[in-house]
Amino acid sequence: MKIATYNINGIKARLPALTAWLKEAEPDVVLLQEIKSQDENFPRQHFEDLGYVVETHGQKSFNGVAILSRLPLEDVTRGLPGDGDDAQARWIEATVMGAVPVRVCGLYLPNGNPVPGPKYDYKLAWMERLHARAQVLLELEEPALMAGDYNIIPQDLDAKRPEAWHEDALALPTSRAAYRRIEHLGFTDAFRVFSGQPEQYSFWDFQRGAWERNDGIRIDHFLLSPECADLLADCQIDAHMRGREKPSDHVPVWVELKA
DNA sequence: ATGACAATCAGAGATTGA
Numbered sequence: 001m002k003i004a005t006y007n008i009n010g011i012k013a014r015l016p017a018l019t020a021w022l023k024e025a026e027p028d029v030v031l032l033q034e035i036k037s038q039d040e041n042f043p044r045q046h047f048e049d050l051g052y053v054v055e056t057h058g059q060k061s062f063n064g065v066a067i068l069s070r071l072p073l074e075d076v077t078r079g080l081p082g083d084g085d086d087a088q089a090r091w092i093e094a095t096v097m098g099a100v101p102v103r104v105c106g107l108y109l110p111n112g113n114p115v116p117g118p119k120y121d122y123k124l125a126w127m128e129r130l131h132a133r134a135q136v137l138l139e140l141e142e143p144a145l146m147a148g149d150y151n152i153i154p155q156d157l158d159a160k161r162p163e164a165w166h167e168d169a170l171a172l173p174t175s176r177a178a179y180r181r182i183e184h185l186g187f188t189d190a191f192r193v194f195s196g197q198p199e200q201y202s203f204w205d206f207q208r209g210a211w212e213r214n215d216g217i218r219i220d221h222f223l224l225s226p227e228c229a230d231l232l233a234d235c236q237i238d239a240h241m242r243g244r245e246k247p248s249d250h251v252p253v254w255v256e257l258k259a
Numbered sequence: 260a261t262g263a264c265a266a267t268c269a270g271a272g273a274t275t276g277a
Contacts, residue, residue, distance in 0.1 A: 009276085010266050034276085036267065061267050062275070111277060151277070170277065205277070206264035217277080249265080249277080 001071070001098045001259045002026070005106065005147040005220055007033040007203075007250035011042060011066075017244050022050060025238065027254060028070045029096055031106030033149045035064035042066065059089040065106045065148070072097040080107070082129035090126070100143060100259035102228060105133075107148035112169030120169050123151070127178040134182050134223075143228040143259060146187070149250065150221045152179040154189070157198050158218035170219060183223060190222035190235040190255050202237055203250050211242050220253045231257040 004027040008014040011032070022030070030052075035042060039058045047054050047068050057078040058064040067073065073094040080091035090108040095101050107130070112123030130146075137144045153171040156162035165171035183189060191200070201216025210216065224232060234256040241251040 013266060034266095111275085113277070165277090168277075203277075208263065219277080246265095 001257045003029040004252045004254035005031045006252040007149040009248040011035040011037050030068040032066040033108040057089045057092040064089045065092045098259050103144035105146040109151045111151050115169050144225040147222040160215045187223035188229040231259045
């Protein structure tokens with residue numbers, strides 16, 4: 001089972017690039033972030049014609065997450081528990097019914113800039129809720145993963161110019177500690193299982209020729225429960241997608257599970 | 260210190276992103 005995460009930065013603008021990638025990469029499941037679309041405007045039929053079932057959790061203009069799956073989905077839920085007043089669409093869950101069922105959570109973690117301020121407070125509060133949800137998932141003792149745009153640069157290794165990010169919400173010690181606190185509950189960063197190499201990024205700014213200079217950061221992650229990590233066969237970043245026509249600023253990251 | 264780039268909504272330019 002091949003499961004991918006992809007911050008597409010607008011479903012409407014990314015339809016050609018996403019469609020081409022689906023046909024090339026043939027993922028079974030795709031967790032999408034920043035669809036920037038309301039549910040009723042999402043091009044559902046387009047993906048159904050390609051063989052995917054579609055579940056969305058959208059909002060107008062900003063944020064929004066979705067799941068595309070070639071396998072049946074069960075028990076779909078929307079919204080990260082812990083704040084019924086949270087109007088931002090950043091979390092969707094479903095169980096993928098493969099040979100081994102896998103609970104998948106697609107997430108778009110708040111950016112948090114500028115620091116300090118209400119946006120950073122929201123980021124930290126959201127990560128506290130994520131920690132609580134992660135604990136519940138672990139207690140199930142079943143294959144589960146949380147994947148998406150975490151807006152966290154876990155280590156200096158994950159940035160071309162780490163010093164440029166040290167005061168930023170993506171890499172502040174407080175941000176990194178909140179991420180590690182979740183990881184250390186017992187989750188595995190799937191990408192680092194296979195590669196300790198530097199210069200492996202999932203995001204490059206549109207500005208200043210960042211892609212051409214490989215001036216990137218690794219902020220799109222897969223965290224796997226122990227039962228899911230036992231199924232892990234591969235994890236790769238499809239960096240080449242950043243060089244395509246009308247690319248997103250993020251590229252797909254995927255895992256292969258023996259499930 | 261600022262802007263550069265892109266997407267959205269709207270129908271110009273502000274807002275958001277990382």
